[in-house]
Amino acid sequence: MDFTKVQSVGNDFVLVESREDAFDWKSLALAICDRHYGVGSDGLLVLLPSLKADFRMRIFNADGSEAEACGNGLRCLVHHLITTGMAPGEMLSIETYGGIRIAQVTLINGSPNIKIGMGVPILEPDEIPVEIDSDLGDRICGMISNYPVEANGKQLNLNFVSMGNPHAVCFIDDAVADFPLNIIGPMIERNSMFPKRTNLEVVRVINHGTVEMRVWERGVGETLACGTGACAVAVAGWILGRTGNRVDIKLPGGQLTADWCGQGEVYLSGRAETVFNGSWLK
Numbered sequence: 001m002d003f004t005k006v007q008s009v010g011n012d013f014v015l016v017e018s019r020e021d022a023f024d025w026k027s028l029a030l031a032i033c034d035r036h037y038g039v040g041s042d043g044l045l046v047l048l049p050s051l052k053a054d055f056r057m058r059i060f061n062a063d064g065s066e067a068e069a070c071g072n073g074l075r076c077l078v079h080h081l082i083t084t085g086m087a088p089g090e091m092l093s094i095e096t097y098g099g100i101r102i103a104q105v106t107l108i109n110g111s112p113n114i115k116i117g118m119g120v121p122i123l124e125p126d127e128i129p130v131e132i133d134s135d136l137g138d139r140i141c142g143m144i145s146n147y148p149v150e151a152n153g154k155q156l157n158l159n160f161v162s163m164g165n166p167h168a169v170c171f172i173d174d175a176v177a178d179f180p181l182n183i184i185g186p187m188i189e190r191n192s193m194f195p196k197r198t199n200l201e202v203v204r205v206i207n208h209g210t211v212e213m214r215v216w217e218r219g220v221g222e223t224l225a226c227g228t229g230a231c232a233v234a235v236a237g238w239i240l241g242r243t244g245n246r247v248d249i250k251l252p253g254g255q256l257t258a259d260w261c262g263q264g265e266v267y268l269s270g271r272a273e274t275v276f277n278g279s280w281l282k
């Protein structure tokens, strides 16, 4: 099986093209994402034909679980479609479980910048999904915010947003580098209040247009970046009045930009890269 290794801001994926969807992608993800016995990546992207859009993408986490959405994966997939000449033009549509996403490609200093409409954020707890005690936290512009959850003796105030996939966003005052994400991340991911588990973002606001963030991804662990996580942070930051319509999100792997003006779709932009092609022999 031929594959392409792609990455965006250090969030890396193995991408395979297939005309057929009838395949055990879960087992392939578990094997190919393994950093010792496989190719090594945060996830597996499957590029498929679509009856509703130009292409279809499925995304599997390194633990084999399937996610509904993936911002960096989408941008990597679009980059692959452009570099292989498969893209029909500078605008293209991709079908995902979270809905159809439209990508727009522009050249910045000669290299493609990919901006994706990541859909309208979902704030309704049942749809995220998150099970909450209605006596706790606040409801601001529809978002359950400042919801207290204890983990490892620390009280976190969480904000819940779905970008098709679930996110818990936690604003902190100290540098994100000092946050014990390897301990608290798995505890929040698997807290029983999240029936489908969750991604966790810890965020420090630098100014209205800039934040720093680290992410613990559902089904992966800490990654260098997360596109849907960056979108969720922009939404939570806007609703809480901490950030404006455009936010530069500084991550361990680099920078993403998310645009949201309080309604409609969130737009995500940043770079993506093809790293190498290979053949999977197992």
Ligand SMILES: N[C@@H](CCC[C@H](N)C(=O)O)C(=O)O
Residues within 6 Å of the ligand: 011, 043, 059, 061, 066, 067, 068, 069, 070, 071, 072, 073, 165, 166, 199, 217, 218, 219, 220, 225, 226, 227, 228, 229
């Ligand atoms: N890194 C991705 C998100 C991948 C899926 C996530 N781990 C989940 O299970 O929801 C992104 O860039 O959005």
